[in-house]
Amino acid sequence: MIVADKKPIEEIIDEIKEHERILILGCNECVTVCEAGGKKEVGVLASALRMYFLNEGKEVKVDEKTLERQCDHEYLEEIRSMIDQYDAVVSLACGVGVQFTAEKYHSMPVYPGVNTCFMVVTEERGLWTERCQGCGECILARTGAICPVSRCAKRVLNGPCGGSTDGKCEINKEIDCAWQLIVDRLKALDRLDDYEKISPLKDWSTDRAGGPRKVIREDVQQ
Protein backbone atom coordinates (compact mmCIF):
# COMPACT_ATOMS: atom_id res chain seq x y z
CA MET A 1 0.00 0.00 0.00
CA ILE A 2 0.93 3.67 -0.03
CA VAL A 3 2.03 5.21 3.24
CA ALA A 4 1.47 8.85 4.13
CA ASP A 5 2.66 10.83 7.10
CA LYS A 6 0.89 13.62 8.94
CA LYS A 7 1.66 17.18 7.99
CA PRO A 8 2.42 19.56 10.85
CA ILE A 9 -0.83 21.28 11.80
CA GLU A 10 0.82 24.72 11.55
CA GLU A 11 1.46 24.08 7.86
CA ILE A 12 -2.18 23.16 7.27
CA ILE A 13 -3.40 26.19 9.22
CA ASP A 14 -1.13 28.43 7.22
CA GLU A 15 -2.73 27.19 3.97
CA ILE A 16 -6.36 27.44 5.03
CA LYS A 17 -6.52 30.33 7.49
CA GLU A 18 -8.31 32.67 5.07
CA HIS A 19 -11.15 30.20 4.43
CA GLU A 20 -14.42 30.08 6.32
CA ARG A 21 -16.15 26.86 5.27
CA ILE A 22 -13.78 23.92 5.22
CA LEU A 23 -14.36 20.26 4.44
CA ILE A 24 -11.84 17.75 5.81
CA LEU A 25 -11.98 14.82 3.41
CA GLY A 26 -10.59 11.43 4.45
CA CYS A 27 -10.07 8.23 2.52
CA ASN A 28 -10.88 4.72 3.62
CA GLU A 29 -7.96 3.01 1.89
CA CYS A 30 -4.19 3.14 2.49
CA VAL A 31 -4.23 6.30 4.60
CA THR A 32 -6.73 4.66 6.95
CA VAL A 33 -4.48 1.63 7.37
CA CYS A 34 -1.46 3.83 8.09
CA GLU A 35 -3.54 6.02 10.42
CA ALA A 36 -2.81 9.29 8.66
CA GLY A 37 -6.00 10.12 6.77
CA GLY A 38 -8.91 7.88 7.72
CA LYS A 39 -12.12 8.73 9.55
CA LYS A 40 -10.34 8.90 12.89
CA GLU A 41 -7.64 11.31 11.70
CA VAL A 42 -10.25 13.44 9.92
CA GLY A 43 -12.01 13.82 13.29
CA VAL A 44 -8.80 14.68 15.12
CA LEU A 45 -7.73 17.30 12.57
CA ALA A 46 -11.22 18.84 12.41
CA SER A 47 -11.33 19.22 16.22
CA ALA A 48 -7.88 20.78 16.30
CA LEU A 49 -8.84 23.27 13.60
CA ARG A 50 -12.09 24.17 15.33
CA MET A 51 -10.16 24.80 18.51
CA TYR A 52 -7.66 26.96 16.65
CA PHE A 53 -10.32 29.12 14.98
CA LEU A 54 -12.23 29.44 18.26
CA ASN A 55 -9.11 30.73 19.99
CA GLU A 56 -8.55 33.15 17.13
CA GLY A 57 -12.12 34.39 17.55
CA LYS A 58 -13.01 33.40 14.01
CA GLU A 59 -16.26 31.81 12.98
CA VAL A 60 -15.22 29.00 10.68
CA LYS A 61 -17.23 25.95 9.74
CA VAL A 62 -15.18 22.74 9.71
CA ASP A 63 -16.97 19.59 8.52
CA GLU A 64 -15.84 15.99 8.22
CA LYS A 65 -16.36 13.38 5.55
CA THR A 66 -14.52 10.19 4.67
CA LEU A 67 -14.93 8.52 1.27
CA GLU A 68 -14.38 4.90 0.38
CA ARG A 69 -11.63 6.07 -2.01
CA GLN A 70 -10.52 9.37 -3.52
CA CYS A 71 -8.90 7.78 -6.55
CA ASP A 72 -12.16 6.71 -8.21
CA HIS A 73 -14.81 8.83 -9.92
CA GLU A 74 -17.57 6.83 -8.35
CA TYR A 75 -16.76 7.69 -4.75
CA LEU A 76 -15.68 11.27 -5.39
CA GLU A 77 -19.09 11.91 -6.97
CA GLU A 78 -20.64 11.38 -3.53
CA ILE A 79 -19.66 14.89 -2.46
CA ARG A 80 -20.93 16.66 -5.58
CA SER A 81 -24.23 17.65 -3.96
CA MET A 82 -22.58 19.11 -0.86
CA ILE A 83 -19.36 20.64 -2.23
CA ASP A 84 -20.91 24.09 -2.82
CA GLN A 85 -21.31 24.57 0.93
CA TYR A 86 -17.54 24.91 1.24
CA ASP A 87 -14.83 27.28 0.13
CA ALA A 88 -11.94 24.85 0.71
CA VAL A 89 -11.19 21.14 1.02
CA VAL A 90 -8.33 19.60 3.01
CA SER A 91 -7.82 16.11 1.62
CA LEU A 92 -6.17 13.58 3.88
CA ALA A 93 -5.84 11.10 1.02
CA CYS A 94 -2.51 10.47 -0.68
CA GLY A 95 -1.36 12.91 -3.36
CA VAL A 96 -3.39 10.95 -5.89
CA GLY A 97 -6.62 11.64 -4.02
CA VAL A 98 -5.79 15.31 -3.51
CA GLN A 99 -5.24 15.78 -7.23
CA PHE A 100 -8.25 13.77 -8.34
CA THR A 101 -10.49 15.75 -6.02
CA ALA A 102 -9.09 18.98 -7.44
CA GLU A 103 -9.54 17.76 -11.02
CA LYS A 104 -13.15 16.91 -10.35
CA TYR A 105 -14.05 20.11 -8.54
CA HIS A 106 -12.17 22.51 -10.69
CA SER A 107 -12.91 25.80 -8.95
CA MET A 108 -12.52 24.45 -5.40
CA PRO A 109 -9.22 25.02 -3.55
CA VAL A 110 -7.96 21.60 -2.36
CA TYR A 111 -5.05 21.36 0.10
CA PRO A 112 -3.01 18.32 1.04
CA GLY A 113 -3.30 17.30 4.67
CA VAL A 114 -0.59 14.62 4.59
CA ASN A 115 2.81 14.03 3.03
CA THR A 116 2.54 11.07 0.69
CA CYS A 117 5.57 8.84 1.05
CA PHE A 118 6.03 5.54 -0.78
CA MET A 119 4.88 1.93 -1.24
CA VAL A 120 5.26 -0.13 1.89
CA VAL A 121 4.58 -3.07 4.08
CA THR A 122 3.35 -2.65 7.64
CA GLU A 123 6.18 -4.26 9.57
CA GLU A 124 4.44 -3.59 12.85
CA ARG A 125 1.92 -1.03 14.05
CA GLY A 126 3.43 2.39 13.46
CA LEU A 127 6.31 1.10 11.32
CA TRP A 128 6.08 1.07 7.54
CA THR A 129 9.03 0.25 5.33
CA GLU A 130 9.54 0.74 1.63
CA ARG A 131 9.38 -2.18 -0.79
CA CYS A 132 8.60 -0.79 -4.24
CA GLN A 133 9.14 2.39 -6.27
CA GLY A 134 7.00 1.34 -9.23
CA CYS A 135 9.85 1.36 -11.77
CA GLY A 136 7.54 -0.29 -14.29
CA GLU A 137 9.85 -3.16 -15.21
CA CYS A 138 10.02 -5.67 -12.39
CA ILE A 139 13.38 -7.38 -11.89
CA LEU A 140 12.52 -9.31 -8.72
CA ALA A 141 12.84 -12.64 -10.53
CA ARG A 142 16.58 -12.00 -10.83
CA THR A 143 17.22 -10.75 -7.32
CA GLY A 144 15.65 -13.38 -5.12
CA ALA A 145 12.51 -11.23 -4.81
CA ILE A 146 14.35 -8.45 -2.92
CA CYS A 147 14.23 -5.13 -4.75
CA PRO A 148 17.51 -3.24 -5.17
CA VAL A 149 15.71 -0.34 -6.86
CA SER A 150 13.67 0.56 -3.80
CA ARG A 151 15.80 -0.92 -1.03
CA CYS A 152 19.36 0.02 -1.99
CA ALA A 153 20.31 3.64 -1.33
CA LYS A 154 22.15 3.72 -4.67
CA ARG A 155 19.79 1.55 -6.73
CA VAL A 156 22.82 -0.64 -7.47
CA LEU A 157 21.73 -3.47 -9.76
CA ASN A 158 25.02 -5.35 -9.37
CA GLY A 159 25.71 -4.85 -5.71
CA PRO A 160 26.69 -4.49 -3.07
CA CYS A 161 28.65 -1.27 -3.14
CA GLY A 162 31.79 -1.03 -1.01
CA GLY A 163 29.90 0.42 1.94
CA SER A 164 27.93 -2.66 3.03
CA THR A 165 28.97 -3.47 6.61
CA ASP A 166 27.68 -6.21 8.91
CA GLY A 167 24.57 -6.49 6.77
CA LYS A 168 23.77 -2.80 7.05
CA CYS A 169 23.78 0.03 4.52
CA GLU A 170 26.54 2.63 4.56
CA ILE A 171 24.03 5.42 5.02
CA ASN A 172 22.58 4.17 8.29
CA LYS A 173 23.22 1.28 10.67
CA GLU A 174 19.45 0.89 11.11
CA ILE A 175 18.89 0.11 7.42
CA ASP A 176 19.50 -3.35 5.99
CA CYS A 177 21.79 -3.50 2.99
CA ALA A 178 19.56 -4.69 0.15
CA TRP A 179 22.43 -6.66 -1.33
CA GLN A 180 23.11 -8.49 1.90
CA LEU A 181 19.43 -9.48 1.85
CA ILE A 182 19.70 -10.56 -1.79
CA VAL A 183 22.79 -12.67 -1.14
CA ASP A 184 21.17 -14.26 1.94
CA ARG A 185 18.09 -15.03 -0.08
CA LEU A 186 19.99 -16.48 -3.06
CA LYS A 187 21.83 -18.68 -0.58
CA ALA A 188 18.57 -19.84 0.99
CA LEU A 189 17.28 -20.66 -2.50
CA ASP A 190 20.53 -22.49 -3.29
CA ARG A 191 21.03 -20.08 -6.20
CA LEU A 192 24.18 -18.23 -5.10
CA ASP A 193 25.76 -18.99 -8.49
CA ASP A 194 23.21 -16.61 -10.02
CA TYR A 195 24.96 -13.79 -8.17
CA GLU A 196 27.62 -13.76 -10.88
CA LYS A 197 25.14 -13.01 -13.66
CA ILE A 198 25.56 -9.35 -14.55
CA SER A 199 22.39 -7.29 -14.54
CA PRO A 200 22.28 -5.32 -17.78
CA LEU A 201 21.64 -1.58 -18.01
CA LYS A 202 18.11 -0.92 -16.91
CA ASP A 203 15.50 0.66 -19.13
CA TRP A 204 14.45 3.56 -16.91
CA SER A 205 11.96 4.88 -19.44
CA THR A 206 9.25 2.94 -17.60
CA ASP A 207 10.33 4.70 -14.38
CA ARG A 208 9.89 8.38 -13.47
CA ALA A 209 12.45 9.20 -16.18
CA GLY A 210 9.96 8.46 -18.95
CA GLY A 211 7.58 11.22 -17.88
CA PRO A 212 4.02 10.78 -16.59
CA ARG A 213 3.04 7.16 -17.03
CA LYS A 214 -0.11 5.40 -18.14
CA VAL A 215 -1.28 1.83 -18.14
CA ILE A 216 -3.73 1.19 -20.97
CA ARG A 217 -5.44 -2.18 -20.95
CA GLU A 218 -7.69 -2.59 -23.92
CA ASP A 219 -8.78 -6.03 -22.78
CA VAL A 220 -10.23 -4.46 -19.67
CA GLN A 221 -11.65 -1.43 -21.48
CA GLN A 222 -13.80 -3.54 -23.83
Place this chain on the structure above:
Amino acid sequence: MKPKTPSKLEKVLAAGHLAVTSECGPPRGSDPEVIVKKAELIKDHVDSVNITDNQTSVTRMCSLAACIRLKLLGLDPVLQMVTRDRNRIALQSDILGAASFDINNILCLSGDHQSFGDCATGQNVHDLDSMQLIQTIRHMRDEGKFLGGDDIKRPPEMFVGAAANPFADPFEIRVPRLAKKIAAGAEFIQTQCIYNLDKFEEWMKQVVDRGLHEKVSILAGMTPMKSAGMARYMKNRVPGMDVPDEVVKRLSDTPKEKQAEEGINICVEAIQRLKEVEGVRGFHVMAIEWEEKVPEIVERSGLYPRPKVD
Protein backbone atom coordinates in the same frame (compact mmCIF):
# COMPACT_ATOMS: atom_id res chain seq x y z
CA MET B 1 50.37 -9.47 -22.17
CA LYS B 2 50.30 -6.88 -24.94
CA PRO B 3 48.90 -3.50 -23.95
CA LYS B 4 45.65 -2.55 -25.65
CA THR B 5 45.84 1.17 -24.91
CA PRO B 6 48.55 3.86 -24.68
CA SER B 7 48.15 3.88 -20.87
CA LYS B 8 51.48 4.01 -19.08
CA LEU B 9 50.01 2.02 -16.22
CA GLU B 10 48.99 -0.73 -18.59
CA LYS B 11 52.44 -0.73 -20.21
CA VAL B 12 54.22 -1.03 -16.86
CA LEU B 13 52.03 -3.96 -15.93
CA ALA B 14 52.35 -5.58 -19.34
CA ALA B 15 56.14 -5.41 -19.06
CA GLY B 16 55.85 -7.42 -15.85
CA HIS B 17 56.85 -4.70 -13.39
CA LEU B 18 55.15 -4.09 -10.07
CA ALA B 19 53.15 -0.93 -10.73
CA VAL B 20 52.87 1.99 -8.34
CA THR B 21 49.94 4.39 -8.38
CA SER B 22 48.91 7.10 -6.00
CA GLU B 23 46.03 9.48 -5.69
CA CYS B 24 45.33 13.17 -5.30
CA GLY B 25 42.13 14.82 -4.18
CA PRO B 26 41.24 17.97 -6.14
CA PRO B 27 40.89 21.22 -4.17
CA ARG B 28 37.68 22.79 -2.89
CA GLY B 29 38.20 25.74 -5.16
CA SER B 30 39.42 26.56 -8.60
CA ASP B 31 43.13 27.07 -7.96
CA PRO B 32 44.97 24.72 -10.32
CA GLU B 33 48.23 25.12 -8.39
CA VAL B 34 46.95 22.87 -5.59
CA ILE B 35 46.74 19.86 -7.84
CA VAL B 36 49.94 20.72 -9.69
CA LYS B 37 51.87 20.97 -6.40
CA LYS B 38 50.58 17.62 -5.17
CA ALA B 39 51.48 16.03 -8.48
CA GLU B 40 55.00 17.50 -8.42
CA LEU B 41 55.61 15.85 -5.05
CA ILE B 42 54.93 12.34 -6.32
CA LYS B 43 55.42 12.33 -10.07
CA ASP B 44 58.84 10.67 -10.19
CA HIS B 45 57.87 7.94 -7.77
CA VAL B 46 54.66 6.62 -9.29
CA ASP B 47 53.54 5.39 -12.71
CA SER B 48 50.07 6.89 -12.63
CA VAL B 49 48.00 9.15 -10.42
CA ASN B 50 44.32 8.74 -9.58
CA ILE B 51 42.21 11.84 -9.25
CA THR B 52 39.24 11.33 -6.98
CA ASP B 53 35.72 12.28 -8.05
CA ASN B 54 34.04 14.35 -5.33
CA GLN B 55 35.12 11.83 -2.72
CA THR B 56 32.88 11.40 0.32
CA SER B 57 30.34 13.41 -1.69
CA VAL B 58 31.99 16.70 -0.79
CA THR B 59 31.89 19.05 -3.77
CA ARG B 60 35.31 19.76 -5.28
CA MET B 61 36.95 20.66 -8.55
CA CYS B 62 35.96 18.00 -11.07
CA SER B 63 38.16 14.99 -11.55
CA LEU B 64 38.28 15.50 -15.31
CA ALA B 65 39.69 19.03 -15.13
CA ALA B 66 42.27 17.95 -12.55
CA CYS B 67 43.24 14.99 -14.76
CA ILE B 68 43.77 17.34 -17.67
CA ARG B 69 46.12 19.41 -15.50
CA LEU B 70 48.17 16.28 -14.78
CA LYS B 71 48.16 15.23 -18.40
CA LEU B 72 49.50 18.65 -19.41
CA LEU B 73 52.36 18.09 -16.95
CA GLY B 74 53.15 14.83 -18.73
CA LEU B 75 51.73 12.50 -16.09
CA ASP B 76 49.50 9.48 -16.63
CA PRO B 77 46.25 10.27 -14.81
CA VAL B 78 43.60 7.78 -13.71
CA LEU B 79 40.20 9.42 -14.02
CA GLN B 80 37.98 8.27 -11.17
CA MET B 81 34.35 8.36 -12.16
CA VAL B 82 31.37 7.73 -9.90
CA THR B 83 27.91 6.81 -11.11
CA ARG B 84 26.27 8.91 -8.39
CA ASP B 85 26.27 12.23 -10.21
CA ARG B 86 25.91 11.51 -13.94
CA ASN B 87 23.46 9.70 -16.15
CA ARG B 88 24.52 7.64 -19.16
CA ILE B 89 24.63 10.70 -21.41
CA ALA B 90 26.97 12.59 -19.08
CA LEU B 91 29.13 9.54 -18.38
CA GLN B 92 29.74 8.84 -22.07
CA SER B 93 30.23 12.51 -22.77
CA ASP B 94 32.83 12.93 -20.00
CA ILE B 95 34.61 9.79 -21.17
CA LEU B 96 34.95 11.31 -24.64
CA GLY B 97 36.08 14.59 -23.13
CA ALA B 98 38.78 12.76 -21.19
CA ALA B 99 39.76 10.78 -24.27
CA SER B 100 40.13 14.00 -26.23
CA PHE B 101 43.00 14.86 -23.84
CA ASP B 102 44.35 11.32 -24.16
CA ILE B 103 43.54 10.38 -20.62
CA ASN B 104 44.04 6.66 -20.82
CA ASN B 105 42.92 5.25 -17.48
CA ILE B 106 39.58 5.23 -15.77
CA LEU B 107 38.44 3.82 -12.45
CA CYS B 108 34.73 3.01 -12.17
CA LEU B 109 33.03 3.53 -8.81
CA SER B 110 29.53 3.95 -7.46
CA GLY B 111 30.61 6.77 -5.12
CA ASP B 112 29.79 7.37 -1.47
CA HIS B 113 26.19 8.24 -0.76
CA GLN B 114 25.48 11.97 -0.99
CA SER B 115 24.29 12.03 2.62
CA PHE B 116 27.96 12.01 3.72
CA GLY B 117 28.79 15.22 1.92
CA ASP B 118 27.93 18.88 1.67
CA CYS B 119 24.80 18.38 -0.47
CA ALA B 120 22.94 15.85 1.62
CA THR B 121 19.56 17.04 0.33
CA GLY B 122 20.50 16.53 -3.31
CA GLN B 123 19.37 13.81 -5.72
CA ASN B 124 21.58 10.95 -6.76
CA VAL B 125 21.53 9.53 -10.25
CA HIS B 126 22.75 5.92 -10.38
CA ASP B 127 21.44 5.44 -13.89
CA LEU B 128 24.22 2.85 -14.26
CA ASP B 129 26.11 1.08 -11.49
CA SER B 130 29.89 0.73 -11.40
CA MET B 131 29.73 -2.71 -13.04
CA GLN B 132 27.67 -1.33 -15.92
CA LEU B 133 30.02 1.65 -16.23
CA ILE B 134 32.89 -0.80 -16.76
CA GLN B 135 30.84 -2.52 -19.48
CA THR B 136 29.99 0.81 -21.05
CA ILE B 137 33.61 1.94 -21.37
CA ARG B 138 34.70 -1.41 -22.76
CA HIS B 139 31.86 -1.21 -25.26
CA MET B 140 32.86 2.31 -26.30
CA ARG B 141 36.51 1.33 -26.60
CA ASP B 142 36.30 -2.16 -28.09
CA GLU B 143 33.23 -1.82 -30.31
CA GLY B 144 33.78 1.87 -31.00
CA LYS B 145 30.12 2.48 -30.32
CA PHE B 146 27.90 4.56 -28.09
CA LEU B 147 25.40 2.79 -25.85
CA GLY B 148 22.78 3.94 -28.32
CA GLY B 149 24.50 1.98 -31.09
CA ASP B 150 25.99 4.78 -33.19
CA ASP B 151 29.66 4.75 -34.15
CA ILE B 152 32.12 6.83 -32.15
CA LYS B 153 34.63 8.74 -34.23
CA ARG B 154 37.99 8.19 -32.51
CA PRO B 155 36.80 5.91 -29.68
CA PRO B 156 38.33 6.33 -26.20
CA GLU B 157 41.49 4.35 -25.52
CA MET B 158 41.18 3.64 -21.85
CA PHE B 159 42.60 1.06 -19.51
CA VAL B 160 39.60 0.18 -17.37
CA GLY B 161 39.78 -0.30 -13.63
CA ALA B 162 37.55 -0.97 -10.67
CA ALA B 163 37.81 -0.99 -6.91
CA ALA B 164 37.60 -4.09 -4.76
CA ASN B 165 37.28 -4.54 -1.06
CA PRO B 166 38.80 -7.83 0.10
CA PHE B 167 37.20 -7.30 3.52
CA ALA B 168 33.69 -6.36 2.40
CA ASP B 169 30.44 -7.89 3.48
CA PRO B 170 28.76 -10.21 2.63
CA PHE B 171 31.89 -12.38 2.86
CA GLU B 172 30.52 -15.16 0.60
CA ILE B 173 30.72 -12.93 -2.43
CA ARG B 174 34.09 -11.21 -1.88
CA VAL B 175 35.71 -13.25 -4.63
CA PRO B 176 32.62 -13.73 -6.85
CA ARG B 177 32.17 -9.97 -6.83
CA LEU B 178 35.69 -9.56 -8.21
CA ALA B 179 34.96 -12.24 -10.80
CA LYS B 180 31.88 -10.30 -11.82
CA LYS B 181 33.86 -7.08 -12.27
CA ILE B 182 36.36 -8.94 -14.42
CA ALA B 183 33.55 -10.44 -16.49
CA ALA B 184 32.18 -6.92 -16.94
CA GLY B 185 35.55 -5.89 -18.36
CA ALA B 186 37.75 -4.61 -15.54
CA GLU B 187 41.45 -4.83 -16.42
CA PHE B 188 42.98 -3.50 -13.23
CA ILE B 189 41.84 -3.42 -9.64
CA GLN B 190 42.81 -1.02 -6.88
CA THR B 191 41.85 -2.46 -3.52
CA GLN B 192 40.57 -0.91 -0.33
CA CYS B 193 43.35 0.02 2.14
CA ILE B 194 44.89 -3.12 3.55
CA TYR B 195 45.90 -3.39 7.19
CA ASN B 196 44.80 -6.95 7.87
CA LEU B 197 47.49 -8.68 5.83
CA ASP B 198 46.47 -12.23 6.81
CA LYS B 199 42.94 -11.70 5.65
CA PHE B 200 44.10 -10.05 2.44
CA GLU B 201 46.42 -12.97 1.70
CA GLU B 202 43.52 -15.37 2.28
CA TRP B 203 41.45 -13.43 -0.25
CA MET B 204 44.32 -13.40 -2.73
CA LYS B 205 44.65 -17.16 -2.38
CA GLN B 206 41.02 -17.62 -3.36
CA VAL B 207 41.52 -15.16 -6.22
CA VAL B 208 44.50 -17.18 -7.45
CA ASP B 209 42.65 -20.49 -6.98
CA ARG B 210 40.00 -19.22 -9.38
CA GLY B 211 42.67 -18.01 -11.79
CA LEU B 212 41.37 -14.46 -11.58
CA HIS B 213 44.85 -13.00 -11.05
CA GLU B 214 45.63 -13.93 -14.65
CA LYS B 215 42.72 -11.91 -15.97
CA VAL B 216 43.17 -8.72 -14.00
CA SER B 217 46.04 -6.74 -12.46
CA ILE B 218 45.50 -6.31 -8.75
CA LEU B 219 47.13 -3.31 -7.09
CA ALA B 220 47.07 -3.54 -3.30
CA GLY B 221 45.76 -0.41 -1.60
CA MET B 222 48.08 1.12 1.01
CA THR B 223 47.38 4.09 3.27
CA PRO B 224 49.94 5.03 5.92
CA MET B 225 48.48 5.94 9.31
CA LYS B 226 49.49 9.34 10.66
CA SER B 227 48.61 8.59 14.27
CA ALA B 228 46.95 6.15 16.65
CA GLY B 229 43.88 8.40 16.49
CA MET B 230 43.62 7.90 12.75
CA ALA B 231 43.96 4.14 13.18
CA ARG B 232 41.13 4.11 15.71
CA TYR B 233 38.98 6.28 13.45
CA MET B 234 39.57 4.03 10.45
CA LYS B 235 38.83 0.97 12.55
CA ASN B 236 35.61 2.23 14.08
CA ARG B 237 34.17 4.78 11.71
CA VAL B 238 35.01 3.96 8.12
CA PRO B 239 32.60 1.44 6.56
CA GLY B 240 34.24 -1.64 5.07
CA MET B 241 37.66 -1.03 6.72
CA ASP B 242 39.46 -3.82 8.59
CA VAL B 243 42.13 -2.52 11.00
CA PRO B 244 43.43 -5.24 13.35
CA ASP B 245 43.91 -4.42 17.03
CA GLU B 246 47.66 -5.00 16.84
CA VAL B 247 48.03 -2.17 14.32
CA VAL B 248 46.17 0.22 16.61
CA LYS B 249 48.21 -1.02 19.56
CA ARG B 250 51.55 -0.68 17.79
CA LEU B 251 50.75 2.96 17.06
CA SER B 252 49.34 3.82 20.45
CA ASP B 253 52.36 2.20 22.15
CA THR B 254 54.55 4.60 20.17
CA PRO B 255 55.20 8.10 21.62
CA LYS B 256 53.02 10.68 19.92
CA GLU B 257 55.80 12.47 18.09
CA LYS B 258 57.02 9.18 16.58
CA GLN B 259 53.61 7.82 15.53
CA ALA B 260 53.69 9.23 12.00
CA GLU B 261 57.07 7.63 11.41
CA GLU B 262 55.80 4.34 12.80
CA GLY B 263 52.79 4.59 10.46
CA ILE B 264 55.18 4.82 7.53
CA ASN B 265 57.15 1.83 8.88
CA ILE B 266 53.97 -0.25 9.07
CA CYS B 267 53.11 0.70 5.50
CA VAL B 268 56.57 -0.13 4.14
CA GLU B 269 56.63 -3.49 5.95
CA ALA B 270 53.22 -4.33 4.54
CA ILE B 271 54.32 -3.52 0.99
CA GLN B 272 57.45 -5.61 1.39
CA ARG B 273 55.41 -8.58 2.59
CA LEU B 274 52.70 -8.24 -0.06
CA LYS B 275 55.25 -7.90 -2.90
CA GLU B 276 55.82 -11.62 -2.48
CA VAL B 277 52.13 -12.57 -2.65
CA GLU B 278 51.11 -14.34 -5.84
CA GLY B 279 48.76 -12.23 -7.92
CA VAL B 280 49.75 -8.85 -6.44
CA ARG B 281 50.82 -6.77 -9.45
CA GLY B 282 51.51 -3.48 -7.76
CA PHE B 283 50.54 -0.97 -5.11
CA HIS B 284 48.12 1.90 -4.91
CA VAL B 285 49.59 4.23 -2.29
CA MET B 286 46.94 6.59 -0.97
CA ALA B 287 48.62 8.99 1.44
CA ILE B 288 45.62 11.13 2.22
CA GLU B 289 46.67 14.80 2.42
CA TRP B 290 50.16 13.44 3.05
CA GLU B 291 51.41 13.16 -0.51
CA GLU B 292 54.92 14.28 0.48
CA LYS B 293 55.44 10.89 2.13
CA VAL B 294 54.80 8.87 -1.05
CA PRO B 295 58.42 9.12 -2.33
CA GLU B 296 59.80 7.85 0.98
CA ILE B 297 57.36 4.94 1.08
CA VAL B 298 58.09 3.97 -2.52
CA GLU B 299 61.87 4.21 -2.03
CA ARG B 300 61.97 2.32 1.24
CA SER B 301 59.74 -0.41 -0.24
CA GLY B 302 62.29 -1.02 -2.97
CA LEU B 303 59.99 0.19 -5.72
CA TYR B 304 62.23 3.05 -6.88
CA PRO B 305 63.33 3.97 -9.51
CA ARG B 306 60.20 3.49 -11.55
CA PRO B 307 60.66 1.63 -14.83
CA LYS B 308 60.79 3.51 -18.11
CA VAL B 309 58.25 2.23 -20.64
CA ASP B 310 57.20 3.41 -24.06
